[in-house]
Amino acid sequence: xxxxxxxxxxxxxxxxxxxxxxxxxxxxxxxxxxxxxxxxxxxxxxxxxxxxxxxxxxxxxxxxxxxxxxxxxxxxxxxxxxxxxxxxxxxxxxxxxxxxxxxxxxxxxxxxxxxxxxxxxxxxxxxxxxxxxxxxxxxxxxxxxxxxxxxxxxxxxxxxxxxxxxxxxxxxxxxxxxxxxxxxxxxxxxxxxxxxxxxxxxxxxxxxxxxxxxxxxxxxxxxxxxxxxxxxxxxxxxxxxxxxxxxxxxxxxxxxxxxxxxxxxxxxxxxxxxxxxxxxxxxxxxxxxxxxxxxxxxxxxxxxxxxxxxxxxxxxxxxxxxxxxxxxxxxxxxxxxxxxxxxxxxxxxxxxxxxxxxxxxxxxxxxxxxxxxxxxxxxxxxxxxxxxxxxxxxxxxxxxxxxxxxxxxxxxxxxxxxxxxxxxxxxxxxxxxxxxxxxxxxxxxxxxxxxxxxxxxxxxxxxxxxxxxxxxxxxxxxxxxxxxxxxxxxxxxxxxxxxxxx
Amino acid sequence: xxxxxxxxxxxxxxxxxxxxxxxxxxxxxxxxxxxxxxxxxxxxxxxxxxxxxxxxxxxxxxxxxxxxxxxxxxxxxxxxxxxxxxxxxxxxxxxxxxxxxxxxxxxxxxxxxxxxxxxxxxxxxxxxxxxxxxxxxxxxxxxxxxxxxxxxxxxxxxxxxxxxxxxxxxxxxxxxxxxxxxxxxxxxxxxxxxxxxxxxxxxxxxxxxxxxxxxxxxxxxxxxxxxxxxxxxxxxxxxxxxxxxxxxxxxxxxxxxxxxxxxxxxxxxxxxxxxxxxxxxxxxxxxxxxxxxxxxxxxxxxxxxxxxxxxxxxxxxxxxxxxxxxxxxxxxxxxx
Numbered sequence: 001x002x003x004x005x006x007x008x009x010x011x012x013x014x015x016x017x018x019x020x021x022x023x024x025x026x027x028x029x030x031x032x033x034x035x036x037x038x039x040x041x042x043x044x045x046x047x048x049x050x051x052x053x054x055x056x057x058x059x060x061x062x063x064x065x066x067x068x069x070x071x072x073x074x075x076x077x078x079x080x081x082x083x084x085x086x087x088x089x090x091x092x093x094x095x096x097x098x099x100x101x102x103x104x105x106x107x108x109x110x111x112x113x114x115x116x117x118x119x120x121x122x123x124x125x126x127x128x129x130x131x132x133x134x135x136x137x138x139x140x141x142x143x144x145x146x147x148x149x150x151x152x153x154x155x156x157x158x159x160x161x162x163x164x165x166x167x168x169x170x171x172x173x174x175x176x177x178x179x180x181x182x183x184x185x186x187x188x189x190x191x192x193x194x195x196x197x198x199x200x201x202x203x204x205x206x207x208x209x210x211x212x213x214x215x216x217x218x219x220x221x222x223x224x225x226x227x228x229x230x231x232x233x234x235x236x237x238x239x240x241x242x243x244x245x246x247x248x249x250x251x252x253x254x255x256x257x258x259x260x261x262x263x264x265x266x267x268x269x270x271x272x273x274x275x276x277x278x279x280x281x282x283x284x285x286x287x288x289x290x291x292x293x294x295x296x297x298x299x300x301x302x303x304x305x306x307x308x309x310x311x312x313x314x315x316x317x318x319x320x321x322x323x324x325x326x327x328x329x330x331x332x333x334x335x336x337x338x339x340x341x342x343x344x345x346x347x348x349x350x351x352x353x354x355x356x357x358x359x360x361x362x363x364x365x366x367x368x369x370x371x372x373x374x375x376x377x378x379x380x381x382x383x384x385x386x387x388x389x390x391x392x393x394x395x396x397x398x399x400x401x402x403x404x405x406x407x408x409x410x411x412x413x414x415x416x417x418x419x420x421x422x423x424x425x426x427x428x429x430x431x432x433x434x435x436x437x438x439x440x441x442x443x444x445x446x447x448x449x450x451x452x453x454x455x456x457x458x459x460x461x462x463x464x465x466x467x468x469x470x471x472x473x474x475x476x477x478x479x480x481x482x483x484x485x486x487x488x489x490x491x492x493x494x495x496x497x498x499x500x501x502x
Numbered sequence: 503x504x505x506x507x508x509x510x511x512x513x514x515x516x517x518x519x520x521x522x523x524x525x526x527x528x529x530x531x532x533x534x535x536x537x538x539x540x541x542x543x544x545x546x547x548x549x550x551x552x553x554x555x556x557x558x559x560x561x562x563x564x565x566x567x568x569x570x571x572x573x574x575x576x577x578x579x580x581x582x583x584x585x586x587x588x589x590x591x592x593x594x595x596x597x598x599x600x601x602x603x604x605x606x607x608x609x610x611x612x613x614x615x616x617x618x619x620x621x622x623x624x625x626x627x628x629x630x631x632x633x634x635x636x637x638x639x640x641x642x643x644x645x646x647x648x649x650x651x652x653x654x655x656x657x658x659x660x661x662x663x664x665x666x667x668x669x670x671x672x673x674x675x676x677x678x679x680x681x682x683x684x685x686x687x688x689x690x691x692x693x694x695x696x697x698x699x700x701x702x703x704x705x706x707x708x709x710x711x712x713x714x715x716x717x718x719x720x721x722x723x724x725x726x727x728x729x730x731x732x733x734x735x736x737x738x739x740x741x742x743x744x745x746x747x748x749x750x751x752x753x754x755x756x757x758x759x760x761x762x763x764x765x766x767x768x769x770x771x772x773x774x775x776x777x778x779x780x781x782x783x784x785x786x787x788x789x790x791x792x793x794x795x796x797x798x799x800x801x802x803x804x805x806x807x808x809x810x811x812x813x814x815x816x817x818x819x820x821x822x823x824x825x826x827x828x829x830x831x832x833x834x835x836x837x838x
């Protein structure tokens with residue numbers, strides 16, 4: 001066995017990220033490492049490569065117990081990591097990048113000729129013949145990745161870790177990458193392949209290790225693990241925590257408020273169609289990387305749409321900026337509060353009224369009385385726990401921040417609210433509170449498009465669920481056909497047992 | 503499934519005394535430094551407590567405050583404006599040319615003086631807008647975008663004047679520097695009005711809050727529908743226009759306009775005033791009162807050293823030390 005990690009535990013500030021996780025890799029095999037956001041994949045990898053120190057557990061590499069305290073040590077031992085955004089120096093040449101920090105020298109000077117020869121030779125093993133004197137930035141993503149892999153090979157890596165290597169590649173480039181991986185295998189190098197696109201995993205990986213909630217929940221040869229089972233292992237189920245909140249009988253067909261037809265942009269969103277009706281919660285499901293967030297951003301005008309149409313209340317619309325969508329009565333609560341949700345240093349009051357500011361304008365000045373009144377109202381209505389409205393939002397807990405962001409949009413009186421992972425990173429109590437709130441808002445006529453990677457959330461709250469797979473909407477399940485099995489089947493992109501195919 | 507409830511940070515009462523000291527220093531440090539300089543001067547510098555001294559210092563600090571106010575707004579959005587000194591030179595070159603009839607014969611001096619105020623400020627504002635366009639339209643980093651006019655701006659001013667010194671005497675125009683309103687020098691009144699307006703803008707207006715939001719989290723700001731580009735264009739334009747105004751004050755004070763010298767090094771004084779005043783250079787805050795105090799501190803340091811026979815060159819070194827100290831305290835205060 002090349003690598004054996006056993007009983008690895010790690011906690012950050014009392015919150016445990018890994019609980020006795022394990023990972024084993026044989027020489028020359030491609031191991032898929034899969035799991036949801038927060039399952040612990042990257043923590044495990046970072047412990048392996050010496051970025052983090054483990055709290056418990058043992059790591060054996062190449063038959064020896066190891067304990068890397070920094071990435072350089074792991075690299076010397078023969079473990080190379082290739083990140084999504086590849087760590088190359090973009091303006092340096094291909095050859096220089098391959099030999100970065102280990103440049104061959106002659107008389108104390110760089111031996112460019114040797115560097116060039118070596119680089120060409122190693123790239124030739126991957127059937128790649130390019131001008132190694134050109135800067136890396138001039139090549140496409142797949143070639144850059146190959147340069148990074150070539151760099152690993154010249155370092156005599158025994159194990160190459162690839163973190164979502166295909167996320168920015170098109171189909172042809174993925175093919176090239178897979179050929180490279182096969183070449184690595186033939187020379188006895190093992191690969192840990194972190195990825196989300198199931199078809200790719202089945203195409204290239206020999207075995208799979210599935211993680212959930214910081215634990216290793218399944219290991220198996222890829223061929224013995226049906227797609228359905230893989231998805232089920234990844235998502236797990238905690239249905240008990242929620243009671244059904246959506247009416248069980250099918251609601252009468254209400255008028256469509258927002259419809260998206262054949263939307264596409266880049267490689268992340270290929271062909272998405274969905275509808276959101278008046279007064280319903282429409283779910284948007286799919287595995288990580290299936291294009292859910294990207295779809296939401298297209299609809300909201302945050303990213304440019306290449307293809308397709310958006311209709312809001314029957315009229316065709318083209319949103320170039322979020323401001324356009326907001327003017328049409330659409331709001332978006334984004335997935336990552338810290339990155340594009342809160343303005344951390346501003347107060348609760350200001351964060352809550354950011355989208356509303358133009359309407360609070362009175363001769364250019366913020367109408368403070370109305371602002372205070374609105375903020376008071378929503379703090380009470382949503383039960384935001386805070387010392388005062390003037391407290392900086394960064395001091396609130398995740399659940400309370402989420403409530404403030406929700407209030408930010410509710411205050412604008414929207415007709416469509418897109419909410420991306422409404423309960424990510426918030427505790428179980430606040431979770432059901434927020435779902436109930438969404439339900440009651442829908443009952444009052446609001447249209448909600450809820451993106452969620454938690455099945456139980458969709459099952460308990462949504463009136464209909466559109467399932468995305470690899471940037472394409474593969475099924476739309478109405479309430480009556482909604483079940484765990486149906487969702488899993490659609491996510492694994494097999495024929496759904498029932499429900500219309502979109 | 504992640505169920506992490508992020509713990510709320512401890513209330514400030516539980517802070518260690520060290521970080522509380524830094525928090526206090528971060529908030530009142532500039533003011534304390536200002537007071538310390540005043541006390542030091544009262545003890546050491548002869549004739550410090552005189553109208554004369556006050557007058558000299560106030561008039562000299564006025565232009566720094568005017569420029570630094572615009573700079574504060576730019577920095578609040580996460581940008582920076584290096585072109586302020588050069589825009590002062592352009593405005594300073596334009597104004598005398600207008601009332602001295604270089605462009606068209608002056609028939610009505612009152613009108614000419616009015617235009618000599620208006621046109622240079624508008625032109626400087628348009629140059630500021632150009633900075634903003636480079637930053638927003640072409641996504642050029644602010645430090646590079648404004649470097650363009652930092653270099654070219656002074657060149658433009660020199661070309662316009664053929665590199666000649668313009669000497670003039672025009673009571674109407676020079677009121678802005680020599681005049682007094684209710685006994686207070688006009689430029690000091692101007693400084694107070696501008697600082698007060700900027701303070702109100704940041705605190706009470708929609709655009710003011712949008713400036714802070716853009717600097718605090720640009721992505722979030724865009725997703726709430728804030729016109730991020732327009733906000734940035736606005737701050738660069740204001741910074742340009744205020745630089746133009748400061749340029750007028752300088753030439754009016756000197757009765758002469760020298761394109762080589764007007765506003766030379768002003769960008770550094772203005773940025774220093776903002777930094778010393780406690781506005782984060784990373785954006786998301788705009789402390790106008792701090793900027794005014796920061797400008798006063800810088801002015802007083804220079805005055806103290808000068809009045810005690812230390813050469814101007816040494817003052818530069820002390821100024822640099824002050825900036826380092828201010829930024830250090832800011833960061834420590836933020837970390838608590």
